[in-house]
Structures are given as C-alpha cells and as structure tokens.
Amino acid sequence: MSAPDRFERIEATRIVAVPGALDEIEAPFGGHLLRLAPDDLLVLQPQARVDVADRYAIVESEAGFSAAWFDRSELPRLQALSAWEFPRRGPAFAQGHLGGIPVKALFYESGVLVLVPAVLAHHLEERLGVGDRPE
C-alpha cells in the first residue's frame, strides 16, 4: 500500500547544543540525524546514545512528532500541496509547510518520511487524505 493508514507518534532524541558540538555528532547505528537548526538536532532513534561536546547541552527524549511513510508514487500528490519544491534526489532533508502544516521530510529514492508535530497530525492526515479520521 503506497499511502499510510495514519501518522504514528515516534520516539526520538532531541539535542540542543552549540553548533560546533552538533557538527561533531555521528549518527548512531540505525539512527538518522536531522539538523533542524544550527543548534538543534533530532536523532531518529529513541534514547540515542551520542556524545555531545557541550556540557550545557539539552538532551531529551522526543515524543513530540508523528511520522508516516509515503511511497514515491505519492510524491506528486504531496507536492501539489507544497509551496516549496521537493528535492529531486534523495537522501535529502527538508522543512516547510505541507497542506498548511509545518513538517519535516526525509526524502529517499523510494519515498519520503514525513514528520509532523503530533499535536497537528490529525490536521495533516485530513489534508493529505490519510486514514479516515474526520477533522
């Protein structure tokens, strides 16, 4: 099935630290690093064990995002709801609005992983026609 049933809340790790410290972090095995801002990193792995060279860094479990996977065949439909152009090649990471909702998107050759603040996931599901939950 190309379109997901619905967005699911994910467990990840959030790190806020000085940019230089985040630059040095390597992705843990099986995890992905998403640089949300120069001082803000999202590790797609729950309770990721990473060394952060900043004694004041904030390292927190992150349960604030929901995610869904869309196959490549779904990309045109998603693109039609986006004022920013999707990367033409993956892997690539992008942030912007989709259907008027702020999202983070991890593009691969085979599709895209869309992350949305969990508190807004129901709106994005409705706007993308995901699942059957009325808004």
Next chain:
Amino acid sequence: MITITKRVFPPRSATRFIRKTEAPSFFRATLPTCDDAPGKVIDFEGTQVPFEKGDTVLTAVLRAGMRPWRGCLCADGDCPYCLITLEGISYVRACRTPAVEGMKVESHPSDGYPALPPSSQAPTRERGVGFEMIHCDIVVIGLGRSGREAAAEAEERGRRVVTLDARAGREAVGVYPGPEVVARTRGGMVRMFCEEVVVATGSVEVQPVCPGNQLAGILTKRAAERLVAAGVELGRVVSVGVPPDGVEHEPARGGLVRFVGEGTVQRVATVDDETGAEHAYPCDTAVVGLGSGPRDTLARMAQGLPGVRSVGSVAGHLDRPPVPEAGVVCPCSEVTVDDLRSVWNRGFHELELIKRSTLAGTGACQGAVCMPHVRSFVAAGGQELPPSFTARPVVAQITMGEAAAGWYHHADRRTALHDEHLALGARMERSGGWLRPWTYGDADREYWAVRSGVSICDVSTLGKILVSGPDAESCLERIYPATIAPLRPGRAKYVLVLDERGYVFDDGLVCRDDANRFLLTATSAGAGYFEMWLRDWADAWGMDVRILDRTASWGAISVTGPRSGELLSRLGDAGRLPSFMGHTEMEVAGVACRVMRLSFTGEISYELHHQASQSRDLWCTLMESGADLGVWPHGIEVLEELRLEKGHILVGVDSLPDSTPRRLGHGWAVRMDKGDFVGRLAVARTSRMDLDKLLVGLEMEADPPRKGAILRVKGGYAGFVTSSTWSRVLGRSVMLAWLYVRDGEYADDVLIEGRPARRVAVPFYDPEGLRVRA
C-alpha cells in the same frame, strides 16, 4: 453565511500542464473544450439554445440570433459587455465560458448589479474549489505567436515549462514576487512557483467611444473574425477602420461619428476627413478596427519583479485613439465624455485624479475599454501622460471560493489525551490554539471532585521551555521582573512577563533544575510567542544559552484536590513528593515525570509533566487507581471557576494590553531592587503615576453578571467585569473587574446590571492559602 472551504484532494489534471518535450498539440487548444454531442442545449434566460462543438456561451447565443449584450463585444475577455450569471455565479464572461449541456445562464441586468448567489450555493467541502501548487522553471502566459515561441525555445533548453492561456481555460489572474503565478483553471486554482515568467498576453483592441456605442450589434474586428469563423451569421456588416479578414462587409469611409439604432445598431455614421460630409451606412452589425494596445495588466502587476519579462505585443505601444467627443467612455462605471470634461473643469487634470474622481477604469474590465480614451483626453489637455498604473491582483473577477482555494482554517492542536477526553464524553472547545475539554457533562461532579476529593485535568497545553547554559540565570534575571538568583534547585517561582512598555503579556513559573538549567512555563495561548520573545532577547544580549520548547512534546496532567497526595502515593514514592512550589523528577505509575507542587485550583495540586507518548497510560492509571477515591476529571469550564475563587488572573482574559503589574495588583511580583530587566524603565516611570484603574475582586449575592458587564458608580461608568462565576463553595457570585477611579477614589460599592456588588479582597476562597500548603 458563506462558508469557504477547500477540496481535500487537488485536481490531478493540473499536473498535466507541466511539459518538458511533449508534442506541441497542447498549444493548439485556443478555444475552450466543451460538450460536442449534437442536439445539446444551454438554458439562456429560459430559452433553450443549441450549441456546437467548440462553442462558448457567447458564440452559441449569437448564433441563435439573440443579441442580449449591449456595447462593442470583443469576444476575447477584455470588454465588460458579455458578463453573465452562470449557475448563480455572476461576473462570468460568456466569451470565456464553454457551452455545456444544461447549464443555466442569465445576462446581467442592464439597470443594476446582479444578485448575490443564495447561501445554498455557497462553497462547501464537497463543492469546494480545487487547488494545486506546481513547481517549474518557466511559466508562459499567453499562447499567441510570441508565447508559443518563448515556450518552444525554453523547452529546447530542457526547461520545465507551464503554459497558460485564458482562451484555453487556464487564466493567469496574478503575478507575485518569487516569481509566482496564480491561475484559474477548470480544475480549480493553481499556484505556480518558477524561476521565470514570460508575459505574452498580446494586445487588446481599442473600443469605440461615440454616441450609440452602447447599442447591441457592435463587434471589434477580431471578434467579428472569430464569430464568423465559428459560423455566426452577422447579417449586413459595415466596417469602420481596419476591415476584418474573412468577413463579408461594406467598408465605411471616413472617421466614426456615431452608431444609430434602437437597442440594436441599425446605421453607422462616419464623416469624410477631407470634405466633412457625413455618411450613413445601414447595417445589422457594425465592426470596428480602431487599432490596439498592449494587454499589459499582468505585466504592469509584475513591474520591477526579477524574473518576469514581456514579449510580443504586450511589450508594444498603444494606438492612442482620437480624443473622444461624446459617448460612454467607461461602461463599467458609466462614465461619459461629459463626465470627463466635468471633472477636468473642476481642476482634476492628472490621470490618477480623473480615475479616482470618475471611477473610470475601476470596473469589471479594469480599464481595458476606457483607459486608452482617457489617456487621449488627458493628453489633449496638454498634460504629460504618466506611465501606466501598476496593476494590482487580481486581473479577473474570481469568486470567494476561488480566492480562498488553498487556504486552510487555523489548525487547532490536540493533546495526546484527545481521544480519552472524547471517550469520557467531553465537549471539546477551542482555547488558546488548542482543543480542550470544556466539560465532561457534569460540572457539579467535576467541581466537587476538586474541592472535596481528587480530580485530574489535562494541562498539556501549558508552555514548557527548557533553558540551559552558563548564562541561563543572568538571562532570566533580565527577562523577568522577579529575582531568579535566590531560587534554589528543586524550587519554583511565579513570574510575570513584561514587554518593553512594562505591560504584562504573559505569566508562568520558573523552575530551577540546577545552577545552569531551568524549566519555564507559560500560558497555553502565549507559549509560542514567549519562546520567540525569549530567543530574541537571548540573541540580542549575546547570552550563552540553549533553549528548547517542550510544549508539544511533554504532556502534563494536574492531579488536584485534598486527596491528590493519597492518589499519588499509590503510584509512586510518596516520600519524594515535593512541597508547595517545589518540583522533582520521579516515577508515577512507572512513567518518568517531573512532579511540580503548585496550585491553580486552590487545593493541593501536583502537575505531572511527562513524555506525551505516555500520557494515555498515565491518565488511565490515575483514573483506575483513584476510582475508589472518586477521581473524576474536570474541564476548563470548572477550572476557570476554581481559579477565580482563588483570584488567580488569566493573562489575556483579565488583563488588558496596558496592564501594568501595579494595575493588576501584582506589584509584589516586581523587584525594583534588582538589576535591569525588560520593562524596568517603564515600570519605574508608571510607578510614579497615580493609578487610574485597578483589577479588583467583587462579589454579589445574586447570579453572576456576564463577562464584560459594566460597573456603575453614582450612575457613571466605573469599569467592567472580566471574569465571573457563581461560587458553589462560597454560595455567592465572585468576579474580577477593572475598577476606575471616580472622584479620586475607588468605590467599595458598585452597580452591575442594576444589581449591587461590593469590593472584597482576593482570594475569595481560602485567603490564607492553608489548603494549598496542607
């Protein structure tokens, strides 16, 4: 009421506009597509009008021998004469509307405005306007020769080209910085984002201005050519100026003087330029070829925008017509040549002033008909003509549904406990940008669970912001008017947030974790702004801090009531529960929580902050474990009643945009003996001024007045109520209200809605705070 919604799925058809190197057949679509089965009809004002393949409504109606439209028809979307009401939607051009079986069409009334559509035709989710966004390299607007050449050239270079042509049902209505083009298509509205826009919209024909120019049966040269090619019989045709190609006609000699007829043109009068002799030409149709000018509204809209260029006729110049002598200049606003002379004689000599004083050029055709003539008129008066006006979006009449297409209603956030609230029968309401449970259906039960037992409340919406770094303490000292340095780890403090003018715009808690790390809370509605504001100041001061907003990531459940401690002791280490205004990290029901002991309800309260992914487990465990204690959740309806009994303010409800801490009675939350903080100078200044109003507590025996109810003292205005409730525990109404100084004093007794109320100290309930500290 008109409801504006949008369609969930965009029309996939629009993606077909993107071409790379497909066959050029796309360009050939110069006429709208339509039903082509023989024998089909449209309903034109009750008459069944047959149509043929390729017909527009204009073509079909004229072919049927009807002449419902007065004025010189252009058949190209420029003039305002063929406007129709189509299926209840007015200001639709018949020349741009393909005939479709069964469509109901009416022409606009000649003596007024068309009626608004009935509410039954308002857009709905099911009948909304489609919407899509497209990304490409180049957008070419107009598919005349220049447009086709530009598109072909771009395609040869491998660029992704989107082409628009109004005659093919893809009409650009706006060009914006970016560049970005917005178009109306048959599938809905489309926003196109590109690197380059080529405007190739061609030219617009000059319309005749003379007596009789509002008669039916007058056509521009190109309109006549198109209509004859489509098989429309024009009868006896007389042409003025450049003759039409492919149209049998009698050319009229000399310049145009007037059209003559009753309703429909019957004769064309011209004057010989050399002899001055006037000639009359009987006719059924008059065709005028008076030259053309650039169809440059979109080009003028895009003036100065990088990435936008004009090609072909649109970049050309206007064949300025002769100075008009008489007749209607602007049919949209019914401006005559006499009107132009009138405003001229009153001193309006500039083009812009003439436009504004007569409204010429502000109607449905946006100056396509009148502006060449107005420019000639101004030039004849010796005035220097300014460049053409910058045009503003949109260039064509669009419906409210089309204007709203692609725009979404405000997104309300939901907490992780949304489904639990619904399962408990909650009525959800919007509050501070969130959907929150207003009540679970039994306010009495909710209230007394708090006051005499134990209750839980979803307070996940509260702002929660972590601040860490070597400058964290000094940053917060400058942010807040309260002292932060004395706050020990594990303790919390109530704080106001002031803007630079010393006005309160938020409040919350500062919780200290260690020497360099804090958790800040903010109001549900104000959290987003507060976070930006905090970051701005930290950046401005060059503070070495890290800031992370946890509002959407952490859930928070308030456990409140005299038996709250008893409930929590069943689910965790009771010995670790913090004292009043303390906080600690501990497990509750196996869920890692930051437990904060504070109170908004006036009873012992613990807030359990935790990962939102575990909210549901924690909530359900609290409900199950507290069943024998009578635990029951309360919604914000009861929460507002509880907090009001304690006299707690709600910033944004009880406060005003100019509320200083002193006016709110919160002067105690400001320490002027500390260092600088945001708003300090303003607080120092306003502190030297007399208080002109004060937020006070009032009570009355009768039912509570409405929020906003007026306070009167000696018959005069003395303020208004901001919050009010009937207190179940006190047996009287309590309220907060702004009370103004009258005769140099604050009255103790006021009238509200004609009923007496008296000023009392707050809190109304448990003024010593014994219950929250128990």
